Amino acid sequence: MEQYQPPDRTSWLTHDGSDTDVVVTSRVRLARNVAGIPFVSRCVPTDLRGVMELAEQSLLRESIAPGMTWVPLHQLSQLDRQVLVERHLISGQHAKGELPRAVAISNPDESLSVMVNEEDHLRIQIIRPGLALQDAFKRIDAVDDDIESRIDYAYHPQFGYLTACPTNVGTGIRLSVMLHLPGLKLANEIEKVRRAAQAMSLAVRGIYGEGSEASGDMYQISNQTTLGKSEHDLLDQFENQIIPQVIEYERVARRSLLEKRRVFLEDHVYRALGVLRNARLLKADEALALISHVRLGVALGLIEDVPVRTLNELILVSQPGHLQRTIGREMDQAERRIQRASLVRERLAPARPNGA
Amino acid sequence: MEQYQPPDRTSWLTHDGSDTDVVVTSRVRLARNVAGIPFVSRCVPTDLRGVMELAEQSLLRESIAPGMTWVPLHQLSQLDRQVLVERHLISGQHAKGELPRAVAISNPDESLSVMVNEEDHLRIQIIRPGLALQDAFKRIDAVDDDIESRIDYAYHPQFGYLTACPTNVGTGIRLSVMLHLPGLKLANEIEKVRRAAQAMSLAVRGIYGEGSEASGDMYQISNQTTLGKSEHDLLDQFENQIIPQVIEYERVARRSLLEKRRVFLEDHVYRALGVLRNARLLKADEALALISHVRLGVALGLIEDVPVRTLNELILVSQPGHLQRTIGREMDQAERRIQRASLVRERLAPARPNGA
Numbered sequence: 001m002e003q004y005q006p007p008d009r010t011s012w013l014t015h016d017g018s019d020t021d022v023v024v025t026s027r028v029r030l031a032r033n034v035a036g037i038p039f040v041s042r043c044v045p046t047d048l049r050g051v052m053e054l055a056e057q058s059l060l061r062e063s064i065a066p067g068m069t070w071v072p073l074h075q076l077s078q079l080d081r082q083v084l085v086e087r088h089l090i091s092g093q094h095a096k097g098e099l100p101r102a103v104a105i106s107n108p109d110e111s112l113s114v115m116v117n118e119e120d121h122l123r124i125q126i127i128r129p130g131l132a133l134q135d136a137f138k139r140i141d142a143v144d145d146d147i148e149s150r151i152d153y154a155y156h157p158q159f160g161y162l163t164a165c166p167t168n169v170g171t172g173i174r175l176s177v178m179l180h181l182p183g184l185k186l187a188n189e190i191e192k193v194r195r196a197a198q199a200m201s202l203a204v205r206g207i208y209g210e211g212s213e214a215s216g217d218m219y220q221i222s223n224q225t226t227l228g229k230s231e232h233d234l235l236d237q238f239e240n241q242i243i244p245q246v247i248e249y250e251r252v253a254r255r256s257l258l259e260k261r262r263v264f265l266e267d268h269v270y271r272a273l274g275v276l277r278n279a280r281l282l283k284a285d286e287a288l289a290l291i292s293h294v295r296l297g298v299a300l301g302l303i304e305d306v307p308v309r310t311l312n313e314l315i316l317v318s319q320p321g322h323l324q325r326t327i328g329r330e331m332d333q334a335e336r337r338i339q340r341a342s343l344v345r346e347r348l349a350p351a352r353p354n355g356a
Numbered sequence: 357m358e359q360y361q362p363p364d365r366t367s368w369l370t371h372d373g374s375d376t377d378v379v380v381t382s383r384v385r386l387a388r389n390v391a392g393i394p395f396v397s398r399c400v401p402t403d404l405r406g407v408m409e410l411a412e413q414s415l416l417r418e419s420i421a422p423g424m425t426w427v428p429l430h431q432l433s434q435l436d437r438q439v440l441v442e443r444h445l446i447s448g449q450h451a452k453g454e455l456p457r458a459v460a461i462s463n464p465d466e467s468l469s470v471m472v473n474e475e476d477h478l479r480i481q482i483i484r485p486g487l488a489l490q491d492a493f494k495r496i497d498a499v500d501d502d503i504e505s506r507i508d509y510a511y512h513p514q515f516g517y518l519t520a521c522p523t524n525v526g527t528g529i530r531l532s533v534m535l536h537l538p539g540l541k542l543a544n545e546i547e548k549v550r551r552a553a554q555a556m557s558l559a560v561r562g563i564y565g566e567g568s569e570a571s572g573d574m575y576q577i578s579n580q581t582t583l584g585k586s587e588h589d590l591l592d593q594f595e596n597q598i599i600p601q602v603i604e605y606e607r608v609a610r611r612s613l614l615e616k617r618r619v620f621l622e623d624h625v626y627r628a629l630g631v632l633r634n635a636r637l638l639k640a641d642e643a644l645a646l647i648s649h650v651r652l653g654v655a656l657g658l659i660e661d662v663p664v665r666t667l668n669e670l671i672l673v674s675q676p677g678h679l680q681r682t683i684g685r686e687m688d689q690a691e692r693r694i695q696r697a698s699l700v701r702e703r704l705a706p707a708r709p710n711g712a
Contacts, residue, residue: 263694267636278630280623338619 004071004080006087006325007108013312017130020308021299022247024178024218025127027088028136030144031163031172032122033154039164040117048100048117055102055116058150064143065106073101079330082321088127094118112143119164120172122147131247133175133239137231167225175238176222178207179246182296183253185217186268193246197221200242207288216288216315217296221246258300269297273306277348282341287318294348310347317343360427360436362443362681363464369668373486376664377655378603380534380574381483383444384492386500387519387528388478389510395520396473404456404473411458411472414506420499421462429457435686438677444483450474468499475520476528478503487603489531489595493587523581531594532578534563535602538652539609541573542624549602553577556598563644572644572671573652577602614656625653629662633704638697643674650704666703673699 012025033039034054037047052072060068073081073094081095087110090103094115106112115123124143126136154162160170168174184190197204207218221242223234257265272293276282282290295311297303316322318340324330327339368381389395390410393403408428416424429437429450437451443466446459450471462468471479480499482492510518516526524530540546553560563574577598579590613621628649632638638646651667653659672678674696680686683695 263636267697270634270636271631274630274632274634275627276630278626280619280626341623 004069004076004084004105006083006322007110010087011109011111012127012129013309013316017128017132019247020130022179022181022250023131023243024180024312025088025129026132026136027125027127027174027176027178028133028140029123029125029174029176030140031120031161031165031168031174032124032144032147032151033162033164034121035152035154037121040119040121041164043117045099051117051121052100052102054151055104055114055122058147059104059114059116061146064146065112067107068112069105069107071103071105073103074098079321079324082319083325086316086319086321089113089125090115091118112139120168122151131177131239131243133177133235133243137235141231171229171231171234173231173234174222175234176220177238177243179219179221179243179250180217180292180295180299181219181246181250182217182292183250183257186257186265187253189249189253190219192249193219193221196242196245196249200237201225202242215285216292218288218292254296254300265300266297266302269293269300269302273297273303273348276344277350278345279341281337282318282344283337284318284320284340287340287344288315291315291318305351306348314344314347317347360425360432360440360461362439362678363466366443367465367467368483368485369665369672373484373488375603376486378535378537378606379487379599380536380668381444381485382488382492383481383483383530383532383534384489384496385482385530385532386478386480386496387476387517387521387524387530388480388500388503388507389518389520390477391508391510393477396475396477397520399473401455407473407477408456408458410507411460411470411478414503415460415470415472417502420502421468423463424468425461425463427459427461429459430454435677435680438675439681442672442675442677445469445481446471447474447479468495476524478507487533487595487599489533489591489599493591497587527585527587527590529587529590530578531590532576533594533599535575535577535599535606536573536648536651536655537575537602537606538573538648539606539613542613542621543609545605545609546575548605549575549577552598552601552605556593557581558598571641572648574644574648610652610656621656622653622658625649625656625658629653629659629704632700633706634701635697637693638674638700639693640674640676640696643696643700644671647671647674661707662704670700670703673703 017023034051037043037051040048056070060070071084073090074097081090084090084103085092085095089105089110094101094103099117101117103116104114111127113125124140124147126140128136156162161172163169163172181190181193184193194204201224203222203224205220205222207215207220272290276290276294291311291314294303294306295308298306298308298311317326320336323336323340323343326343331339373379390407393399393407396404412426416426427440429446437446440446440459441448441451445461445466450457450459455473457473459472460470467483469481480496480503482496484492512518517528519525519528537546537549540549550560557580559578559580561576561578563571563576628646632646632650647667647670650659650662651664654662654664654667673682676692679692679696679699682699687695
């Protein structure tokens, strides 16, 4: 059975980017289909294999990205698939099922990934740390052109790119920004974000997309429809209007907490650090919530000895799939709670004076 | 205004005693009244002053205890009275009111205290760390004889010592053992203790006597009536039957948790330590509850770098009166929470390697 070996330096974990106090990642995704082959839901296995061959040939090229890795999902263990979901490289839906499907990943930065035979034949994604939608769009546009020079896309002169789901028809683009909003959460003002997003027909979801809860005060804002809007209007709306507004809401909430309820805030973030450094049992959700509070403390300069990068890594490593891969074996939920706590304690251990 | 300066080395905080893993303190109290003077509730001020004079002369003697200190309560600030209540040297009732009343305290060990003009003219108390009722009784019996050689007690040949409340008539004795029962609490078996106590007509109360909740998993077991029972029967019942049985219940519960739910237990005690070492706001009740969990961890050898003495001191210093005395000024509740957390952090700070 194949394995996907996640690299150490995934680009969005590095935390080098714009507005990373609030914005964790920016993602741009394009939905594309191969002309002359039915949409995935209507494909027979021969069609799916045809798409796989075409994609493998077109994607594993230096001109797309150096180090592109081809991962045939249907040959992967459930655990490895889960790891890819947790890394935001494939969707939960793409992880399921045994029909021919794959993901091509740029290794080692994982910034580019292309799901093959998910809902559409190709779903191209660029992920970047911080607020970087324009940058991500430029990159994905180049990748898209490169692929299009080899694959004939299903395209309609009036509607644009044709996709399996009508909400993607047109540009086939989805912009998605993952925001860390603990200040608005603590101030009970998350509703403000939902209203602002709703007014612009945007979706607000949890850390793992549709149907997931907003664990760890992480919220994804993304567009719901594409038809009739140019990529540039959408990018402008996101990067220059909605996201800066939410960032400002969050920063105002944090500043206000810092000015008016400083001790409450310190108590909140230090208790979280104290529990993470001492717990012997940690559920995934609790870990996320506590890491979120510590992340807030670090962003506000209240906690100084914990790098944000460590916290971003812990968010990932706390997930069931990553935890099992890190420990090196499959574990039931009870054992995972023990190992999660142990791993978190180890990574957050306070630095000893004199380097001891 | 007078002040009572609590000594550094109160005997029951030292934690040197028998069964101190479960028993915090043993107390014996005698209720006595002066013959020929009405009970306190029917006294006129002249009577009260008469009792005060008589008591001061009789109690401040080397033969009673070295370093006896006379504290006229009606001249004390509310804060100082509260400190005495928290140290178990006077009752909450005795702290109230402006009529002539006092407490005589053996300084610096505070093991002997005599309340003057509480419900009875004299309420003599011996407090000892651990299970030491026989020992405490021997000591209080000698003190009682010494006082009786100077004061004519109200005594009835048939009923025994006469007291204001009929439940104390006879020997006037009350035995009281403060138990730390976190194991039974965690195992949901406190009801066992209540049933055992009820079967022997004993009262089970919280850390600060009648009406107080069992904060910090501390429970006081004491006799409710005295008439018709000799001191020796009562002592035997307490020290050789009921208390050893409760101690055994608690130890079995702890062992069982340690064997069957070790990680749960470790999680429980270490989280408590983590919160105490990191919180910036602590309510008195929460502090007690967390200290209780750490105390359990220390008793079971799970936590090694915290002395029980420090925890016993923190239980006391977390109380509102002591906290204000320690910080050196009166504070409202909000400020107390900040200072309590700060003081707890300081006292529980982990030892630095290399003595730094």
